[in-house]
Amino acid sequence: MVDEETIAALQRIAAALERLSPIPSTSTDIHSGAAFHWTGKAIEAIDGFVPIGLDMLTGIDNQKAQLLENSKRLANGFAAHDVLLWGSRGMGKSALAKAVVGELQTTDMNIAIVEANADMLANLPDLFAILGKSDRAFIVFIDDIGFDEDSAAPRLLRSILEGGAAARPENVRLYVTSNRRHIVPRQMSEQHDPINPRDVVDDKLALSDRFGLRLGFHAASQDDYLAMINRYADFYGLAFESEDALLWAKQRSGRSGRVAWQYIVELAGRAGKSLA
Incomplete structure (x- = not known):
């Protein structure tokens, strides 16, 4: 039966060969x-x-x-x-x-x-x-x-x-x-x-x-957050209300580009659209 010391030595040898x-x-x-x-x-x-x-x-x-x-x-x-x-x-x-x-x-x-x-x-x-x-x-x-x-x-x-x-x-x-x-x-x-x-x-x-x-x-201001959503919404032909977008952020991790995109995904899903 191979003891732990021998196993450790074999592992060190294998690692050395890999480096070489x-x-x-x-x-x-x-x-x-x-x-x-x-x-x-x-x-x-x-x-x-x-x-x-x-x-x-x-x-x-x-x-x-x-x-x-x-x-x-x-x-x-x-x-x-x-x-x-x-x-x-x-x-x-x-x-x-x-x-x-x-x-x-x-x-x-x-x-x-x-x-x-x-x-x-x-x-x-x-x-x-x-x-x-x-x-x-x-x-x-x-x-x-x-x-x-x-x-x-x-x-x-x-x-x-x-x-x-x-x-x-x-x-x-x-x-x-x-x-x-x-x-x-x-x-x-x-x-x-x-x-x-x-x-x-x-x-x-x-x-x-x-x-x-x-x-x-840095963390997005309210204006920046809404501007992100507006840019995405225009591109994908989606309508949104500012109050709904702000509520979305409040219920999550706060205002960010990632949260803005997640809101766009939600809007597209509600409208039965694909973002592909």
Whole structure:
């Protein structure tokens, strides 16, 4: 009977062999698809990538303009920033990142998006090695990133952003969304830490500082919320009452782009219409 110590040793050996294996190749043609997903070992095409139209996103005009301009630079082979999109839930952070790529693709710009999960940071160098061989521009998109208090991942992300050994190639930039402005949670105890408390805080804030472009998304005002609904309603030919739309938001998580869209889905269902 194999004891636990032997099992643990075998698991360590297997993990080491996996790390020594060559960078995975991909059978997916990364030069023709619109969007992809990184599994941690291979790139897979995302079928049916149809992001929301950029002009449909309301109440975030400044964020749209800045992200579109940065993405154009990347697609044209110019210097471009890594981007942190932070702020309130449901305000269009991930929708905007995808919409910008979709918009540029309609103008035949050679750019694509590659989605990666937040727990795959350690595998990003393998992804960069594949993408870096292409003359195409890529946005590596990580949605809803966040770290535990004792995680080593923030330092790895900092190394990637500041040009360490795992740095991304020139044709690749990271677009990351987070509900927190500084990504890593801060604890009240940090303010009372007797050992270099300022250093503790600065080390955490330094992560968000590595993003050259940081775009904030704030809770929607009543006017912004109704403007979102009005834009969708006009596009889909739906009628609505402001009082009903506000009641919908009050009964849910508050006013946001996501809640506005959910209300449009409700309106279409009531009217017996499809949004496809």
